[in-house]
Amino acid sequence: MEIQVMENILSKNDKIAAEINAIFSSHGIFVLNLLGSPGSGKTSLLEQTIMTLKGDIRMAVIEGDLFTSKDADRIARYGVPVVQINTSGGCHLDATMVKGVLDKLALATLDLIIIENVGNLICPAEFNIGEDVKAMVLSITEGEDKPLKYPLMFKQASIAVLNKIDLLPYTSFDMAAATEDILSINPKIGLVVASCRSGEGLNGWYEWIKQQVINKKAGRIGCK
């Protein structure tokens, strides 16, 4: 006997993600899912972002990590609420994990939540976790071949930070090729060329976040 099914394999996750997004949206909170390889500079970008924006934007961080709370400890020093999710070996966050920590956040007091996903260029791209948009960090030390090797991540992200440009003189990174490949995968992506160590080039990132927070408050970013 044949049974016609036609069901999306990730539909359970997507349904929970939509529920979470509706909760965030009811509070007018803009939610960013931050993606990138281990060591690309996601936590450094968070640190810079918190230092620069915490006076203007009420923010909290959700930290995804396999086993440790090293990143959450780093973030907690900056005086913003931070919640740790340990995936116990899982290579990505899923919507159920984020749903499980919602009651640890004072949603009524927030404008922005940044969720730092597990460091990985593949798996997190497939799983919605209730975010409004995905953002990613690619460091130039990873090489310019990464966009075409991991295209889904670049396709799903609304903005990409090309990090560690202070190291450009010491690498053979081809900025023109990387930029061309990223823009051909996702012609609408925002590109920020920066160094999270020195803070150089990050203004475009801050301005983008501020605008998204304003848009979300005004209801211009709808539920997914």
Next chain:
Amino acid sequence: MHEMAIAQGILDITLDNAAQSDAKKVITIKLLVGQMTEVEPEAMRFCFSALAEGTIAAKAELKIKIVPLVVYCQDCGRKFVIERYRFLCSACGSANVKIISGRELQVEYLEVD
């Protein structure tokens, strides 16, 4: 290794549908997997067989159809297959293209006894 989470999704859908039809055994699971998903078929088969052990889907064969990445240009109306992940219209150069297929992760049908 997100294939484990995906394999769990396949197993859940399979067992739900099989139970609704009072099936005793699942023989085949037909899957549609888009070209632009990052699923490795062999890893998914391996994860599925581990998860399905002891269920009526333990011996099921996963038949995987890879769906090509096709887009539609919203400016000139051309429909075309994407090569080398170049999401610009091959006719008019527009970036205003929409994915029609290639992102599927679906259970299409089951064969059961």
